[in-house]
Amino acid sequence: MPSDLTRLRPAEERDARSLSELWADAFPGEPRAEVRLQALLEGTGPYGGLETCWVAEQGRAIVGGLRFYPLRMHLWGHAFRVQGIASVAVVPAARRQGIGLWMCERAIQIGLQGGAALSALYPFRAAFYERMGYALVGELHRYQFRAADLPELPGSDRVHRLGRKEAARLLPGLYESLLPETHGLVERTPEMWRSVFEQDDPIYGVSPEGGELRGYFIARGERGRIPDRATLWVRELLAADERAYQALVGWLSVQRDQWRQIRYDALPGEQFHLLLPHPRLPGRPSARGLWFPSATLLRGPMLRILDLQQVLEIVRLAEGDTLSVSDAQLPENSGRWVGTAEGPKRCDDEGEEEERGVRSIGQVTELFVAGRLPGQAERFRDWRPAQGLTDFRLLDVF
Numbered sequence: 001m002p003s004d005l006t007r008l009r010p011a012e013e014r015d016a017r018s019l020s021e022l023w024a025d026a027f028p029g030e031p032r033a034e035v036r037l038q039a040l041l042e043g044t045g046p047y048g049g050l051e052t053c054w055v056a057e058q059g060r061a062i063v064g065g066l067r068f069y070p071l072r073m074h075l076w077g078h079a080f081r082v083q084g085i086a087s088v089a090v091v092p093a094a095r096r097q098g099i100g101l102w103m104c105e106r107a108i109q110i111g112l113q114g115g116a117a118l119s120a121l122y123p124f125r126a127a128f129y130e131r132m133g134y135a136l137v138g139e140l141h142r143y144q145f146r147a148a149d150l151p152e153l154p155g156s157d158r159v160h161r162l163g164r165k166e167a168a169r170l171l172p173g174l175y176e177s178l179l180p181e182t183h184g185l186v187e188r189t190p191e192m193w194r195s196v197f198e199q200d201d202p203i204y205g206v207s208p209e210g211g212e213l214r215g216y217f218i219a220r221g222e223r224g225r226i227p228d229r230a231t232l233w234v235r236e237l238l239a240a241d242e243r244a245y246q247a248l249v250g251w252l253s254v255q256r257d258q259w260r261q262i263r264y265d266a267l268p269g270e271q272f273h274l275l276l277p278h279p280r281l282p283g284r285p286s287a288r289g290l291w292f293p294s295a296t297l298l299r300g301p302m303l304r305i306l307d308l309q310q311v312l313e314i315v316r317l318a319e320g321d322t323l324s325v326s327d328a329q330l331p332e333n334s335g336r337w338v339g340t341a342e343g344p345k346r347c348d349d350e351g352e353e354e355e356r357g358v359r360s361i362g363q364v365t366e367l368f369v370a371g372r373l374p375g376q377a378e379r380f381r382d383w384r385p386a387q388g389l390t391d392f393r394l395l396d397v398f
């Protein structure tokens with residue numbers, strides 16, 4: 001445990017330099033300390049500036065830092081306040097003394113006090129955060145295939161490259177309109193969009209009837225010296241419906257003479273393998289007898305319920321349904337929850353819990369995201385996600 005003198009407090013201007021140096025050191029290869037410092041002081045980062053930073057202090061020495069991003073995430077057709085946690089770092093001399101864990105535990109408490117229902121982060125190691133109640137919820141299947149293998153689906157002639165200004169005008173509107181129909185997307189501020197467009201990757205949009213935008217993707221070309229390896233990497237794709245999706249995929253197919261290879265990270269529910277004649281990763285030997293390697297499984301963000309009361313109110317635990325929960329960091333979530341006519345109520349009677357099976361807050365989070373809490377399937381029966389996809393999908397990486 002860190003000493004009693006350790007405390008976590010919001011960063012002030014005088015901390016900006018130490019924090020920039022801490023992060024430049026902890027995350028090499030990313031922006032240099034000077035660039036970080038400038039972004040912090042000017043508040044030009046996609047998720048905000050110094051107001052998002054917190055420092056861990058021992059006496060007067062800074063021993064660690066992290067950032068909290070106030071996000072709004074859409075799950076099951078509802079917007080939830082989410083605390084995005086990023087840039088967790090401890091100074092090299094103070095590592096493996098429990099400061100990192102302690103900072104994250106404090107972060108969870110601060111997030112709940114601040115009114116967030118959930119907390120989200122990308123883990124450097126899942127087990128580190130699992131013990132704090134986070135569950136891995138993101139999953140993508142990375143396919144790499146010949147563009148010629150894709151069927152020439154209809155509508156590709158309605159796909160066109162969007163100029164930067166056009167994209168900045170059209171994408172946020174489509175994205176926003178799809179939020180209630182998607183599971184895991186966060187609302188994007190103008191600053192977040194600016195950082196999407198800043199990458200300067202080509203953006204293609206589809207307007208099936210030549211009318212409003214119904215889908216887009218952002219791609220990055222990787223042109224090697226060997227033409228057969230020229231790869232187009234589809235980094236972000238969003239379609240309002242199956243028709244728009246097919247048009248975008250069809251467009252990729254007809255690019256086969258320019259881009260021989262396509263890389264695409266699909267949601268499991270897309271069943272992308274069904275579009276390929278042989279969904280096999282190129283250049284890999286057989287994996288297991290006659291089995292062949294197919295997509296690479298990518299694991300993404302972790303989520304944690306902070307305010308279980310709020311979540312259960314939305315899930316509407318049915319009358320008489322119970323859920324026994326243990327939460328080591330947030331005791332307000334622990335206990336037996338019972339659905340009543342007035343909403344979920346927490347009972348402290350721990351007598352029968354053993355028999356009924358207590359679930360950790362991480363397991364409860366997992367069930368919530370999968371739609372499997374008591375009463376949840378019934379509650380969201382009429383929810384219609386875009387393309388019927390209920391997979392968790394967070395496009396932003398922080």
Ligand SMILES: CC(C)(COP(=O)(O)OP(=O)(O)OC[C@H]1O[C@@H](n2cnc3c(N)ncnc32)[C@H](O)[C@@H]1OP(=O)(O)O)[C@@H](O)C(=O)NCCC(=O)NCCS
Nearest residue numbers: 026088089090095096097098099100101102122123124128
């Ligand atoms: C990742 C990082 C923040 C961890 O910080 P830390 O303060 O060393 O973490 P902790 O000491 O709390 O925990 C690390 C491990 O040490 C163990 N530990 C804690 N106190 C200990 C002690 N007194 N003696 C020995 N081990 C200890 C913890 O139990 C934990 O064990 P685990 O390996 O089973 O998970 C730090 O290594 C870092 O800044 N890395 C670079 C940046 C980075 O990757 N950040 C993550 C972004 S998500």
